[in-house]
Amino acid sequence: MKNIKNKFISSLLVLFILVICFLSALKFLSMQKKEAVFPSEDLTSKKMLSAYLQSLKNTWGDTEIYIYEGQEKGGNLLITGGAHPNEPAGFITSVLLVENIQVTKGKIIIVPRANNSGFTHSDPQEGNPQRFSFETSTGRRQFRYGSRLTNPVHQWPDPTLYINPAGQKLSGTESRNLNRCYPGRKNGRLTEKVAYGIMELIKKEKIDLAIDLHESAPEYPVINAIVFHENSEELAALALMDLQLEGFEFSLEFSPKNLRGLSHREWGDHAHIMPILLESANASHGRLKGKTSPALIVEGKDKNYAKAAKLGRLFVPYGEEGVPLKLRVARHLAAVKSILSSLEELHPEKRIEIKNMPSSSKVRNTGIGPFLNPPN
Amino acid sequence: MHIAYHLIVFYIVCHLIWYLFREKKFWNQVCAALVLIMFLLRVFLIK
Numbered sequence: 001m002k003n004i005k006n007k008f009i010s011s012l013l014v015l016f017i018l019v020i021c022f023l024s025a026l027k028f029l030s031m032q033k034k035e036a037v038f039p040s041e042d043l044t045s046k047k048m049l050s051a052y053l054q055s056l057k058n059t060w061g062d063t064e065i066y067i068y069e070g071q072e073k074g075g076n077l078l079i080t081g082g083a084h085p086n087e088p089a090g091f092i093t094s095v096l097l098v099e100n101i102q103v104t105k106g107k108i109i110i111v112p113r114a115n116n117s118g119f120t121h122s123d124p125q126e127g128n129p130q131r132f133s134f135e136t137s138t139g140r141r142q143f144r145y146g147s148r149l150t151n152p153v154h155q156w157p158d159p160t161l162y163i164n165p166a167g168q169k170l171s172g173t174e175s176r177n178l179n180r181c182y183p184g185r186k187n188g189r190l191t192e193k194v195a196y197g198i199m200e201l202i203k204k205e206k207i208d209l210a211i212d213l214h215e216s217a218p219e220y221p222v223i224n225a226i227v228f229h230e231n232s233e234e235l236a237a238l239a240l241m242d243l244q245l246e247g248f249e250f251s252l253e254f255s256p257k258n259l260r261g262l263s264h265r266e267w268g269d270h271a272h273i274m275p276i277l278l279e280s281a282n283a284s285h286g287r288l289k290g291k292t293s294p295a296l297i298v299e300g301k302d303k304n305y306a307k308a309a310k311l312g313r314l315f316v317p318y319g320e321e322g323v324p325l326k327l328r329v330a331r332h333l334a335a336v337k338s339i340l341s342s343l344e345e346l347h348p349e350k351r352i353e354i355k356n357m358p359s360s361s362k363v364r365n366t367g368i369g370p371f372l373n374p375p376n
Numbered sequence: 377m378h379i380a381y382h383l384i385v386f387y388i389v390c391h392l393i394w395y396l397f398r399e400k401k402f403w404n405q406v407c408a409a410l411v412l413i414m415f416l417l418r419v420f421l422i423k
Contacts, residue, residue, distance in 0.1 A: 010397045013409040021416045028422045153421050157377060 031130055032120045035143050037064070037095055037112065038373035040356065042102040044069040049111070052204060053186070053197035060154040061194040063116040065201065066098045067109050074106025075343060075350030078202060078210040079336065081111070083178045083263070085118040085146025086285045088132065088297055089328035090213030090278075092143065092368060093336075096329065096358050099373045106352030109205055115178040115194060117154045119146035128284070132294040132325075134367070138374035145297055148285070150176035155190040165192060166260030179212070182266035202271045208350050209235070209343055212263040212277045213332050217286030218305055218314045218323070226335065227253045227277040229268030236276060238342035239335065246360075248334050274343075278335050280328035281316045288313075300324045326367045334360035378421075385418045 039046070047065045050057035081094030094112035101108065113119055122128045122145070133142040152158070158172035165185050174180045176191050184196025202210060209232070216223045228236035236252055243250050255264040255277075267275035283289050283302045290296075290304050301322030309318035316323070337357065344351040358371045392415060396408040 006400055007397060009402065010399075010405060013396060013405055014393065014412075017409045017413050017416065020413050024413070024417060025420065025422045028417070156381075 031122065031144065031146075034113070034119070035141070036375065037066075037098055038375070039066055039098050040100050040102060040373075042068060043098075044103075049194065049197040049201065052200040053193060055187070056193055056197050059190060059193075060117040060120060060151065061115075061190045061197070063111060063113045063194075065109060065111050067107065068101060068103040069107045070103040070105040070353060072105040072353075075208045075347065075352045076107045076206055077109070077340070077352055078205070078207045079108065079110045079213065080114040080198070080210070080263070081213045082116075082119065082146075083114040083212060084148045084214060085113070085115060085144065086123065086128070086148050087213075087215035087282055088143065088145060088284075088325060089215050089280050089282065089332055092325065093213050093329050093332040095143075096333070096363070096368065096371050097336075100356050100358050100371060102355040104353040104355060106350070107205070108352065108354070109201070109207070111198070111201075114198065115146075115150060115191070117150040117190065117194075118148065118176075118178070119144045121147050121151040121153070123147045123149075126292065128292050129294045129297070132297040134298070134369040134372055136369045136372050136374045141369075141372050141375065145284070145294075148177060149173060150178070150191045150194075152176065164261040165195070166266055168260035170261070179214070179263055180261040182261055182263055183270040199267075199271060202267060202273060207271070207273050208347075209274045209339070210263070210267050210276070211336060211339060212267075212275065214277055214279050215282035215285070215328065216279045217288075218281045218283060218316050218318050219286055219288055219308065221315050222253050223251075223279050223281050223315050224249060224331070225251045225253045225279045227255055227264045227279065229255045229264050229275045231268045231272065232274035232276050234346055235274055235339060235342050238345060239276075239338040242338035242341060243334060246334055246338070248331055248360075250331075250335065276339060278332055280331050281318070281323045282328065283318075283323065298325050300328070326363055329368060330360040330364040333358055333363060382419065382421075385415055389415045389419055 045067045050062045056062045081090035131142045133140045162170045162175040181192045181195040183199045185192040264275045264277040284297045288304045305318045392412045
């Protein structure tokens with residue numbers, strides 16, 4: 001009798017855990033659902049990265065590429081966001097551009113989710129929220145807050161020591177960091193293939209200038225920065241002056257020649273283009289932060305960072321009012337605009353003309369929501 | 377590599393279920409059930 005009771009309890013427990021597993025699985029799998037992006041009417045074409053590297057087709061590395069081509073020939077610009085999906089300003093800036101711009105001269109290619117796999121999971125033990133959102137005229141639009149690295153379910157196992165395609169020795173987990181895997185490997189790991197696909201895109205689309213949008217923790221020294229390759233030295237310096245006139249403080253950081261595998265180094269060395277990487281201050285992926293919440297991601301307010309700033313431990317000003325996402329996106333937009341006007345000044349034949357680009361001052365004042373297209 | 381991983385996790389899942397049915401103390405059964413949740417999600421590679 002006792003044995004039957006025992007088996008009955010065990011069966012109930014198994015049933016209970018199956019229900020828990022089912023509910024957990026639904027929650028986890030919802031992270032794989034992509035948020036809709038509503039491109040502006042002037043989108044010329046939309047491709048997938050697998051158009052440049054066939055082996056990415058039907059993998060989690062394949063990602064959308066939005067192409068805007070003007071009537072007149074000019075320069076070709078690539079903008080990548082979401083190389084690190086826990087750095088939302090880069091991703092959101094790309095989405096804002098996709099949903100607003102009209103290109104009249106030259107060509108702009110935008111990749112909002114460069115590391116698509118990184119958007120499908122969250123960093124373990126960080127307690128990060130799955131999503132953050134903005135209010136638009138017809139409702140809220142949600143966006144994923146992902147991980148810096150490719151999902152280990154899509155690329156596993158990590159090596160103990162990772163030697164990236166450029167020959168740099170790194171810790172094993174960095175094999176899943178897209179911005180350490182350039183110039184990529186055609187038949188390598190998933191992240192290396194994504195990097196290789198982006199290199200192929202740069203070469204086949206004859207890109208002249210590429211901007212990689214990132215964020216860094218406020219305690220990290222390379223912050224609010226324009227990181228440049230020697231090919232884009234003049235461009236970066238000119239853009240910096242323009243940004244300072246507009247009231248944005250940026251620092252210029254040279255891409256170290258011995259730090260390999262990063263976009264700002266390998267894009268210039270292997271594709272001979274002008275690469276630039278932009279950084280803004282994101283408290284939500286810093287080590288000093290308190291509780292991570294959608295509010296921290298969007299508002300950027302954190303008591304710990306405000307205190308750390310008072311103690312002189314940060315590399316950026318960080319007050320009680322925080323560094324909101326709208327300001328970080330505004331900084332990226334202002335930098336993109338300044339880089340394009342500098343390009344026109346230095347290389348008039350590569351001029352790129354954009355209409356309807358969200359104004360950095362308006363984004364700063366009104367927020368991001370008004371610039372997002374309402375859900376259809 | 378994925379197959380080896382699946383086999384190892386599946387082996388542990390089988391052990392946990394076997395332990396769950398063999399165990400007489402209720403709270404030990406609950407503990408086994410809680411551990412089983414994580415391993416079941418691992419079997420299906422849900423992260």
